Amino acid sequence: MRRTIPLILTFCVGMYPIFAFFVPHRVVTNINQNLDTYLVIVAAFALPLGVVNLVMSNINKIKKKDKGWFYSVVLIAGLCLMAFYGIMGGDQGFHAHFQWMFENAVSPLQATMFSLLAFYVASAAYRAFRARNVEATVLLIAAIVVMLGRIPIGDMITGGRLTPISEWLMTKPNAAAQRGIIIGAALGAASMQIRVILGIEQTYLGSGKD
Amino acid sequence: MAPFGIPIGVWINAFLTICILSFLYKDNPFFRFAESLFAGMSLGYYIGIVTENTLKPNLFRPMINDFWGNHNFLLVIPMILGVMLYFRYIRKIAWLARIALAVYIGYYVGVYLMQKLHGDILFQARDTIVPLTMGGIEAVWNVVIIVGVFSVLVYFYFSAEHKGALGRVSRVGIWFLMISFGASFGYTIMARISLLMGRFSFLVNTWVRPMISG
Numbered sequence: 001m002r003r004t005i006p007l008i009l010t011f012c013v014g015m016y017p018i019f020a021f022f023v024p025h026r027v028v029t030n031i032n033q034n035l036d037t038y039l040v041i042v043a044a045f046a047l048p049l050g051v052v053n054l055v056m057s058n059i060n061k062i063k064k065k066d067k068g069w070f071y072s073v074v075l076i077a078g079l080c081l082m083a084f085y086g087i088m089g090g091d092q093g094f095h096a097h098f099q100w101m102f103e104n105a106v107s108p109l110q111a112t113m114f115s116l117l118a119f120y121v122a123s124a125a126y127r128a129f130r131a132r133n134v135e136a137t138v139l140l141i142a143a144i145v146v147m148l149g150r151i152p153i154g155d156m157i158t159g160g161r162l163t164p165i166s167e168w169l170m171t172k173p174n175a176a177a178q179r180g181i182i183i184g185a186a187l188g189a190a191s192m193q194i195r196v197i198l199g200i201e202q203t204y205l206g207s208g209k210d
Numbered sequence: 211m212a213p214f215g216i217p218i219g220v221w222i223n224a225f226l227t228i229c230i231l232s233f234l235y236k237d238n239p240f241f242r243f244a245e246s247l248f249a250g251m252s253l254g255y256y257i258g259i260v261t262e263n264t265l266k267p268n269l270f271r272p273m274i275n276d277f278w279g280n281h282n283f284l285l286v287i288p289m290i291l292g293v294m295l296y297f298r299y300i301r302k303i304a305w306l307a308r309i310a311l312a313v314y315i316g317y318y319v320g321v322y323l324m325q326k327l328h329g330d331i332l333f334q335a336r337d338t339i340v341p342l343t344m345g346g347i348e349a350v351w352n353v354v355i356i357v358g359v360f361s362v363l364v365y366f367y368f369s370a371e372h373k374g375a376l377g378r379v380s381r382v383g384i385w386f387l388m389i390s391f392g393a394s395f396g397y398t399i400m401a402r403i404s405l406l407m408g409r410f411s412f413l414v415n416t417w418v419r420p421m422i423s424g
Contacts, residue, residue, distance in 0.1 A: 002305040006312035013316035014323075021324045037268050038288035039317050042310060044264045045292025051253065071246040078250030079257075086258015089266075098258055104219035105226060106255050108412070109248040111405050112230040118402030119234060125395065135388045142392025143399075150400045169393050172351050176358025177390030179334045180383070183359070184366040186330035193323040196315065204315050205308050 007199040014197040055079070082106070142169055214421045224417040227409055334359075358386040 013035070020032035058072035085098035131137040148154030149166020195201035212218065229244035269289065272282040294310035297303045338359045342349045364376060365383030372380045 002308070006308040009309060009312040010316035010319070013313050014320040017317065017320035018324055021328075034284070035317055036321075038285070038291075039314055040264055041269050041285070041288035042291045042295070042314050044260045044269075045289075046295055047257065047260055049295065051257065054253065068242070071242050074243055074246040075250035078247045079254045080250075082251045082254025083257040084254075086254060087261050089258070089262045094258065094262055098255075100219060101251065102255060104223045105247070106251050108223045108227050108409070109230065109244060109251070112227045112409050113245075113248060115402055115406035115409055116230060116233060118399060118406050121395075121399060121402065125399075135384055138385055139388040139392040139395075142389045143396040146393045146396030147400055150396070168351075169389060170397070172354050173358055173386055173389040174393040176338075176355040177362050177383075177386040179338060179355070180359045180362025180366070180386070181390075182330050183334050184363060186326040186334075190323055190326045190331070193319045193326070196319045197323070204311060 362386050
């Protein structure tokens with residue numbers, strides 16, 4: 001009973017968008033759009049679940065004065081400050097302080113954090129990329145051609161030949177492989193989604209026996 | 211407040227940038243401070259975005275401005291479903307959380323099923339299966355794409371051992387995959403380097419240069 005009702009609901013609600021796709025009647029489409037709006041709201045309600053978990057674990061760390069507890073204070077302060085001004089936005093949109101903090105803290109932190117990865121990916125690649133066999137050599141050459149093809153020195157060295165080769169690699173063999181991956185992944189995802197709708201896959205309901 | 215005539219926002223921006231870059235030397239308290247601030251502020255930013263873009267326009271404003279009009283009272287349903295997600299913390303009624311989860315999972319599974327079938331599989335297959343009548347080099351490149359897609363799909367076919375013809379075709383698939391991984395890697399590296407140049411450009415042109423030139 002406690003599992004059957006959710007399974008029936010999953011089936012009925014899951015079949016509705018499929019029905020709406022094949023029957024684009026005004027009434028059917030309206031209900032589908034309302035469902036979409038409603039479930040975006042439900043998803044938004046799930047956000048505090050994660051926030052509460054994060055805050056509680058950091059508060060425990062502060063209470064116990066664990067190693068690095070000061071960084072937990074910084075994390076919670078940053079969270080509270082940003083969330084406060086995020087919630088305080090009026091009818092005109094986001095609060096001015098929220099945008100200011102985004103432009104002067106969140107955005108540069110994010111950009112610098114990602115840019116830092118360039119060093120680590122490059123050093124990892126230096127150790128991992130070895131032309132041990134044909135496949136590894138193909139990978140290495142493709143990476144070098146694409147990297148040099150994106151900067152002026154690549155064309156300077158090769159007399160302007162590298163950019164077209166790099167573009168060809170991106171739009172032809174790369175596109176073909178990506179297409180194969182997308183089709184394969186989509187087939188896998190679709191089969192999993194059919195399993196969920198039909199109630200074969202139930203792990204999302206938890207492992208409880210009740 | 212503008213030390214050296216530079217806005218305080220630029221100082222904070224520069225300080226946090228240097229804090230993060232200091233990790234290139236080694237792990238240090240400045241980096242950990244900036245890292246924790248980034249984690250907290252990113253989540254706070256997400257809360258702000260969800261509140262401003264989802265909850266306010268779809269739930270709070272319609273319910274406060276006109277509860278009975280335009281069927282806005284029906285918004286109580288997603289509100290109840292949202293609250294039901296938290297029933298998992300109350301042991302006696304924890305199973306009710308599954309109802310909210312079932313509705314949520316069910317709907318998006320249905321939506322994504324159609325998106326995957328219609329938007330990914332059919333769309334990609336349609337762009338691959340094209341007539342080779344355009345002539346010239348484009349026809350050759352279309353053959354390359356067809357061979358690539360087919361061989362990659364064969365490589366991901368695990369229901370039979372990759373021996374004989376299947377093995378040879380899947381090997382061609384591996385080459386295509388290697389080209390793709392290499393190209394993706396190169397592309398990612400260049401995107402990261404572009405970000406790094408942006409940060410250095412900010413430090414030099416927006417922060418240091420105005421300070422020196424006064």
